[in-house]
Amino acid sequence: MATVAASAPPRVVPYVLSGAVLRQFRQSRSAVIGLILVAFFILVAALAPLLAPYDPTAFTLGQQLRPPSAANPLGTDELGRDILSRLLWGSRVTLLITLGAVVVSLVVGATLGIVAGFRGKWTDTLIMRVMDVLLAMPGFLLAIAIIAALGAGTFNVVVAVGIFSIPAFARVARGSTLSIKEQDYVLAARALGASDITIMRRHVLPNVAPPLVVQTSLRLATAILTASGLSFLGLGPQPPQPEWGAMLSTGRNFITSSPQLATIPGLAILLVAMGFNLLGDGLRDALDPRLKR
Amino acid sequence: MSRFIVARLLWTIPVVLGVSLLVFGIMKMVPGDVAQVIAGVDGTAEDVEIIRRSLGLDRPVWEQYAVFVGNSLRGDFGRSAVTKRPVTEEIGSRVWPTAELAIAALSIALVAGLAAGIVSATRQYTVWDNVATFISLLGVSMPVFWLGLMLVLLFSVTLGWLPSSGAGTLAQLVLPAVALGSASTAIIARQTRSGMLEVLRQDYVRTARAKGLAERTVLVAHALKNALIPTVTVAGLQVGYLMGGAVLAETVFARPGLGRLLVDSIARRDIAVVQTTIMLLSVTFVLVNLVVDLLYVKLDPRIRYD
Numbered sequence: 336m337a338t339v340a341a342s343a344p345p346r347v348v349p350y351v352l353s354g355a356v357l358r359q360f361r362q363s364r365s366a367v368i369g370l371i372l373v374a375f376f377i378l379v380a381a382l383a384p385l386l387a388p389y390d391p392t393a394f395t396l397g398q399q400l401r402p403p404s405a406a407n408p409l410g411t412d413e414l415g416r417d418i419l420s421r422l423l424w425g426s427r428v429t430l431l432i433t434l435g436a437v438v439v440s441l442v443v444g445a446t447l448g449i450v451a452g453f454r455g456k457w458t459d460t461l462i463m464r465v466m467d468v469l470l471a472m473p474g475f476l477l478a479i480a481i482i483a484a485l486g487a488g489t490f491n492v493v494v495a496v497g498i499f500s501i502p503a504f505a506r507v508a509r510g511s512t513l514s515i516k517e518q519d520y521v522l523a524a525r526a527l528g529a530s531d532i533t534i535m536r537r538h539v540l541p542n543v544a545p546p547l548v549v550q551t552s553l554r555l556a557t558a559i560l561t562a563s564g565l566s567f568l569g570l571g572p573q574p575p576q577p578e579w580g581a582m583l584s585t586g587r588n589f590i591t592s593s594p595q596l597a598t599i600p601g602l603a604i605l606l607v608a609m610g611f612n613l614l615g616d617g618l619r620d621a622l623d624p625r626l627k628r
Numbered sequence: 629m630s631r632f633i634v635a636r637l638l639w640t641i642p643v644v645l646g647v648s649l650l651v652f653g654i655m656k657m658v659p660g661d662v663a664q665v666i667a668g669v670d671g672t673a674e675d676v677e678i679i680r681r682s683l684g685l686d687r688p689v690w691e692q693y694a695v696f697v698g699n700s701l702r703g704d705f706g707r708s709a710v711t712k713r714p715v716t717e718e719i720g721s722r723v724w725p726t727a728e729l730a731i732a733a734l735s736i737a738l739v740a741g742l743a744a745g746i747v748s749a750t751r752q753y754t755v756w757d758n759v760a761t762f763i764s765l766l767g768v769s770m771p772v773f774w775l776g777l778m779l780v781l782l783f784s785v786t787l788g789w790l791p792s793s794g795a796g797t798l799a800q801l802v803l804p805a806v807a808l809g810s811a812s813t814a815i816i817a818r819q820t821r822s823g824m825l826e827v828l829r830q831d832y833v834r835t836a837r838a839k840g841l842a843e844r845t846v847l848v849a850h851a852l853k854n855a856l857i858p859t860v861t862v863a864g865l866q867v868g869y870l871m872g873g874a875v876l877a878e879t880v881f882a883r884p885g886l887g888r889l890l891v892d893s894i895a896r897r898d899i900a901v902v903q904t905t906i907m908l909l910s911v912t913f914v915l916v917n918l919v920v921d922l923l924y925v926k927l928d929p930r931i932r933y934d
Contacts, residue, residue, distance in 0.1 A: 464642075464646070465646075467643060467646075468643060468646035468647055468649075468650060469650070471643050471644075471646070471647050471910065471913065471914050471917070472647055472650065472651075472868075472906075472910045472913070473868035473869065473871040473872045473909060473910060473913050474868065474869070474872060475869070475871075475872025475873065475875065475876075476871060476872050476875070476890075476906050476909055476910065477650075478872075479872075479875065479890065479891075479894070479906075480651060480654045480655070480902070480906050481654060482894075483654070483655075483658060483894045483902055484654045484655065484657035484658045484659075485657070486659065556768070556769060560769075560771050560772075563771055564771065564772070564773060564876050567771075567773045567876065567879070568875065568876070568879060568891050569891075569895075570894075580771075580773075583771075583773065583774060583777070584773075587777060587880070590777060590780065590781060590785065591785055594781055597774075597777050598777075598778070598781075601771055601773075601774030601777065601778070602774075604771050604774065605766075605769055605770050605771065605774065608768075608769035608770070608771075609765060609766070609769035612765060612768055612769050613765070
């Protein structure tokens, strides 16, 4: 009698990276443009020390508020620091805060959402009611309140923006989990005696991933706008650390004499947010062709 | 249906309590001693102790929360640690500049967003659709504070058409409202576009066209009415965004509203004012969402909650 070997399931490429999805993705012009924008800024952030002509915090007396020149392609700020160098180094701070915050909310939110959807009953009620309360507050105000308690600073912005995005991920993860847990393969796994944790990790998580990937990209756009907004209010990274929102904030005071001080960091934020939005829209179309119009 | 309305109204109570617990909890984590802030730099240890006792800060936290809720229900939000005036007085004059700004921004978002969404959907894949889609993309990607500054640079500094700061006149409202409303305009436009496209594919729209109704009637009476239902929810959620964004817009345009008060009070560690301002804005948002949900029942006869 042939025995059915309890072999490991064949290794398959995750759906998110499968050929069909990649083909769809390549066909979407907005997705490709989004990816290029995002990749460009990540590259800039990675290579900032090589690209920046000067130390972003070094200032020269007598060189304040200079217009763009060969030595300082974007001019100098109110302390005589090279704006281009600050912009390049600032990409690191701004992008790290944004990525950090979204990773926090993705991990916490997805875990809560999957557990809520999978366990159901009071676990679900408890988790989702807490999410309802978080969503009942205007998000930016919640972030401000958290900073008020923790104090201004780079790490605290990550925490505040991270908490702010948790409910969005929890809702997406819960919604998908509810439909996945009724699928035959989940019932089969359970019949074979798999534990809840194994089922959630091996069967639910891979299938919840596509909507979470889309949500992550769109949330990165929201996160950079929120985080730079907080530092614009002086609640983020403290001087002399270069950060785009904070650069814009000091640039305001010189808007008539040196408009590039405020204009350029804002343009950088706009382009990154646009990249994440385009990428998210493109991913959504590629991962869920039914929604494509 | 009435059972749904009652249930929805009752649900508001635990949400507001939850929000108050959250805000109270966060404010308890603020470092430093409120009593010390009130006593000032030259307050003696004895003064601080007296103030602490008078504020009930020597009691257990849950008791403080109960007192906070009870006082709030009576309209007593305490006194500002900095000016010593009642918080209601501090906040009172700040409400209108923010309310006016949020209402103006929402109105712009609704009018421009609906118009752009309808044009996009009815002229799908034309130049108009592409332009509207691109502007929407800009709208959702643009930082409020940057757009505000660019508007100041163009309309106040360069052209000298509109004032760049203050509140009270219509001219002072235009730029901040446009800056604040742009992201919501884009989101409402996107929602309206996809809602309309969805509805335009339905059989009843084909039927309406087949029986020879004017295209205008088909669009307004049959398509738009149904496409608007999800847009109403999105617009309600935008109110929350506008309240947060108002903090940024008021900072850029030096508007003496609640948002500006909030940021200044955080810097001064004036907890009572911070707490009350956040509660006021959050409860307003909760009530707006309540109204939106009730409106939903009215707009969509298919929804039956009982």
